[in-house]
Amino acid sequence: MTSRRAFLKGTLCGSAAALLPTAASAAAGGGPVLRLPPPTGPYPVGMRTVCLTDPDRADPWVGGVRQVMLTVLYPARSVRGFPRAPQLTRREADVFAEYAPHVRPGLPELGAVDWGAVLTHGHRGAPPLPGRRPVLVYSPGGGDSRTLGTTLGEDLASHGRVVVLVDHPGDASQVELPTGMRRTVLFGPPDPATFRTMVDTRVADLRLVLDRLGDLPLAPVMDARRIGLYGHSAGGTAVVRAAGQDRRVGAVANLEGYLDLYPTPVGFARPLLLFRTDGFDGAARITSSWAGLPGRRMLLSDANHWAFTDYGPLVARLHTAGLVTAAARAALIGTGDPAVTLAEVRRRVGGFFARHLPEPDHAEGPVPLPGRATGRPEAG
Known part of the structure; x- marks a missing residue:
């Protein structure tokens, strides 16, 4: 009889690195060159993809x-000779270019934009830094693919965590699986029943990832x-539900995920950042949905x-290049300095997990939050 471990490994679709093109294969577009901000931690970042x-x-x-497709980001021992991966x-990229103005x-x-030319700071196949590290699992927003969580995920990995970005095929705008391309089935805000199906599916996807970490x-x-x-x-809705x-x-x-879809979890005692x-x-x-x-x-x-997100x-x-209006920018990301906003997101999310899932060196007390504070606690 086939062992459980052999069976589980058989259900891994395997590394999908072969699906990723080299940077040289990206088409030379006439639009602006888009770059993702580099991570701020002391470690370079390795990257692998898994189905x-x-x-x-x-x-x-x-x-x-x-x-489901995963991107695993981790602190690398060395990245020399290992190429940076494209975001898509x-x-x-071709599907996203078609869907982007409709989804967002x-x-x-x-x-107007060569989305396939955007590079991450993750190096495909780089050897991991030795040691056992906290694991952070990310679920993106409805309609978004896991790749739009790259910037925050890479920063968390550069500070010593293993980060698993999870795609949820069906509601994500696009996901390339080894078996082919999956496109979103959703356009516009989902009705309550569809949203519940979406969240229930995400919770089950997250449970699958946790069950298979050892594989x-x-x-x-x-x-x-x-x-x-x-x-x-x-x-955000899904991770609170899954943790409960x-x-x-x-x-x-x-x-910024609604929590009124389900009853407030009884006895939810885990550290929670809202x-x-x-x-x-x-x-x-x-x-209102966070009140309880x-x-x-x-x-x-x-x-x-x-x-x-990215x-x-x-x-x-x-917006600087004249391809997004000021009104659209404000509706999507706000009016603040994007560098300051990103630094605050990284600071608050990274600091939260450093406090509650510390590295062994941090086990004796809280980790000070570096840098300038621009976010603020909510009154009350």
Whole structure:
């Protein structure tokens, strides 16, 4: 009989690094050169991609077995000779260019930007730094792919964590699986029933990832006793829901996700960061839905909903280039300095996990938060 471990490894779709083009294959577009800000930690960042298959669960959007794509970011021992990965595969970039102005109104029309030329700071296949490190798992916002969490994820990895960015095929705008391209089935705000299906599916995807941590290529450097979840928007909803059902999770950060879809978790005692912007038009619902939960509440000033993602630096650059209007920029990421906003997001999220899932050297006390504070605790 096939062993459970052999079976689990058989359900890993394997490294999808071959799906990623080299930088030289990116088409030379006439638009602005878009760059993601570099991470600030002491370690260079390695990157690997993995596909997981859940043979026991049907995909709610298209049928068949459920598959999810992961990007694993980690502190690397060396990155010499290992290339930086593009943010999107060439095929993903082509689909995103088509969908972007519809999924996020105000983004440039098809042909204005070469999305496939955007490089991350993750080096494909670089050897990991030895040692067992906290694991942080990220769920993106509804309609977004995991790649839009690259900047924050790389920064967390550069400070000594293993970060797993999770794609949720079906509601993500696009995901390239080994079996082909998955496009979103959603356009516009989902109705309550669809949103519940989306969140329930994400919770099950997150549980799958936690169940399979020991089978991932980076398992030897992952400390399964120190697991955190963080998510943006619908991802924030999902990570709180998942943590309420799973005692393996030690800390949770919700980046502006509604929590009124389900009853408030009873006895939710894990450290919880509730982080929102001052510009989001759903602020009243956000604060109301958070009212029953304990947790550290933070407010990001001069910002809007997608400032928590890679849209922050990218939309700001597109606005400077004249490809995004001032109104669209404000509606997407707010009016603040994108560098200051990004620094504050990194500072608050990184500091939260450093306090509650510390490296061994930090076990004796809280870690001081470096840098300038621009966000502020919410009154009350």
